Amino acid sequence: MSIQLTVFSEIEKIAAQHHKKLAPLSGDTVLMDSGLDSLCFAVLVARLEDQLGVDPFSTSEEVSFPVTLGDFVRVYENAAK
Amino acid sequence: MAFTGLLKGSSFGRRLGDFQGRSVLVAPRDQLTAALAMIELDGIARRLVICPSDVPPDHLRAIVATAEVDAIVSDCGTPDPEALGIPLHIRCSTALAAQDEFPAASRRTEWVLLTSGTTGVPKLVAHDVASLTAPIKAGAGAPVWGTFYDIRRYGGLQIFFRAVVGGGSLILSSAGEPVAEHLARLAARGVTHLSGTPSHWWRVLMGQAAQAIAPRYVRLSGEIAGQAVLDNLRAAYPRAGLGHAYATTEAGVGFEVDDGLEGFPAHFVAAGDGDVDIRVEDGSLRLRSARTASGYVGTGAPALLDQNGFVDTGDMVERRGARYYFVGRKDGIINVGGLKVHPEEVEAVINRHAGVQGSLVKARKSPITGAIVVADVVLKESPDGRDAGPLTAAMEREIIDICRRDLAPYKVPAAIRFVPALPMSAAGKLLRHG
Numbered sequence: 024m025s026i027q028l029t030v031f032s033e034i035e036k037i038a039a040q041h042h043k044k045l046a047p048l049s050g051d052t053v054l055m056d057s058g059l060d061s062l063c064f065a066v067l068v069a070r071l072e073d074q075l076g077v078d079p080f081s082t083s084e085e086v087s088f089p090v091t092l093g094d095f096v097r098v099y100e101n102a103a104k
Numbered sequence: 105m106a107f108t109g110l111l112k113g114s115s116f117g118r119r120l121g122d123f124q125g126r127s128v129l130v131a132p133r134d135q136l137t138a139a140l141a142m143i144e145l146d147g148i149a150r151r152l153v154i155c156p157s158d159v160p161p162d163h164l165r166a167i168v169a170t171a172e173v174d175a176i177v178s179d180c181g182t183p184d185p186e187a188l189g190i191p192l193h194i195r196c197s198t199a200l201a202a203q204d205e206f207p208a209a210s211r212r213t214e215w216v217l218l219t220s221g222t223t224g225v226p227k228l229v230a231h232d233v234a235s236l237t238a239p240i241k242a243g244a245g246a247p248v249w250g251t252f253y254d255i256r257r258y259g260g261l262q263i264f265f266r267a268v269v270g271g272g273s274l275i276l277s278s279a280g281e282p283v284a285e286h287l288a289r290l291a292a293r294g295v296t297h298l299s300g301t302p303s304h305w306w307r308v309l310m311g312q313a314a315q316a317i318a319p320r321y322v323r324l325s326g327e328i329a330g331q332a333v334l335d336n337l338r339a340a341y342p343r344a345g346l347g348h349a350y351a352t353t354e355a356g357v358g359f360e361v362d363d364g365l366e367g368f369p370a371h372f373v374a375a376g377d378g379d380v381d382i383r384v385e386d387g388s389l390r391l392r393s394a395r396t397a398s399g400y401v402g403t404g405a406p407a408l409l410d411q412n413g414f415v416d417t418g419d420m421v422e423r424r425g426a427r428y429y430f431v432g433r434k435d436g437i438i439n440v441g442g443l444k445v446h447p448e449e450v451e452a453v454i455n456r457h458a459g460v461q462g463s464l465v466k467a468r469k470s471p472i473t474g475a476i477v478v479a480d481v482v483l484k485e486s487p488d489g490r491d492a493g494p495l496t497a498a499m500e501r502e503i504i505d506i507c508r509r510d511l512a513p514y515k516v517p518a519a520i521r522f523v524p525a526l527p528m529s530a531a532g533k534l535l536r537h538g
Contacts, residue, residue, distance in 0.1 A: 040504065041513060061441060065473040066518040073519055080471035088472075 050093030113200030115140040121207040127151040132179035147209025153216045156256040170402040220531040228401035238395040239357035247272040250290045252300035258353040284313040301326035301532040325349040328430040331366040355415040356395030367429040390414040440514045441473035479517040
């Protein structure tokens with residue numbers, strides 16, 4: 024599964040478990056308006072660490088939290104290289 | 105063996121006097137030998153450091169330095185006195201050598217016990233025979249005590265003193281002995297009173313040999329006893345008295361509860377136990393009595409007693425109606441974006457799933473909320489074969505569903521890992537990293 028698909032799929036699972044109404048997901052979706060709260064993001068980052076083997080927000084001090092979903096996926100794609 | 109043998113003999117082969125005024129590391133591998141050494145050295149050494157046999161070498165070095173140890177008692181080659189820089193080394197044996205004259209035993213010897221339950225260097229807790237025997241009331245009859253503990257930790261030492269002071273006898277535990285064999289040995293000796301942690305007792309209940317013994321009194325201490333273990337023990341031993349004692353190495357024995365319910369009656373606070381003053385402050389349980397340790401050993405060690413002489417046990421309690429319940433360790437609290445989670449509460453919910461044998465909840469660092477809750481889970485039966493993947497995934501979903509149903513969202517584990525076993529200390533407690 025591509026990183027983008029993994030990220031989107033986990034977001035959908037988490038939204039369902041947390042009973043959050045998700046905005047339509049695309050690269051331009053602004054994370055703050057996606058429907059997920061900070062707890063959901065914390066869970067997402069933990070799950071992605073287990074699935075992809077990396078938590079780019081903890082390993083690099085340079086990374087500021089991404090604005091859009093596309094930026095978010097790119098952070099993981101860069102970390103996987 | 106009968107301790108009255110020590111009236112006419114010594115385990116030190118005439119070298120008992122060499123220990124006058126010294127700080128002694130009591131380190132025989134064998135518990136009975138250690139017991140003889142402790143009895144003989146009290147009043148002669150200035151300090152006894154009671155050392156269980158599972159202490160790792162680098163912890164030993166730190167302990168020897170902090171306690172200013174200048175003598176060691178052992179029954180074999182380890183630990184190595186030279187490696188530890190200890191000048192005096194005397195062998196101790198259960199084969200008593202006859203002796204007519206004994207050095208005067210006039211000192212108030214400090215008994216130093218090690219804390220247990222975390223994985224860091226143990227703290228050194230200073231007691232003496234007065235504080236250690238304060239909880240013990242001489243009773244009628246000659247009980248035959250058994251214990252799962254090592255007598256070199258506070259819980260086991262209490263049972264040792266009960267047998268020695270109370271006129272009964274004690275069947276020692278044996279490191280690494282399978283539960284079924286231990287129970288058979290206890291049964292053969294006619295055990296009447298048996299003490300262990302909830303983890304020890306779960307191992308008995310889950311094995312096949314629980315009915316090998318017929319104790320008159322079942323005792324739990326060392327970990328918080330939940331309702332499940334109490335109910336299961338009541339069902340397994342319906343004719344036995346059932347009591348759980350709250351005690352810590354620092355605070356000593358606080359109180360005992362024998363109504364078969366978890367937690368303790370609210371009237372214990374303020375009324376106390378007679379001998380023990382009990383308070384709850386900022387949600388944590390505080391105790392003051394003649395049974396508490398006098399302090400920690402070592403320069404720079406934290407103060408043990410507050411200005412009123414109370415020990416903060418670090419156990420958080422919550423009052424519901426006429427009862428207090430234990431909700432978790434203060435130092436185990438997980439902070440999820442400012443909201444507090446007790447791992448014990450989440451474990452209790454996970455353990456409600458019928459397929460779960462046990463769980464250990466921990467914090468994982470989160471760049472977003474500071475920490476997040478994760479769980480290691482042991483299943484009663486691990487799925488294997490081709491269906492293992494989907495079955496485990498289904499278990500995980502069911503466990504999360506139970507957590508969602510019974511817990512606020514920030515307490516629900518973000519990730520679950522299935523493990524074959526949970527770490528347990530030699531003292532019989534679930535090991536949390538502390």
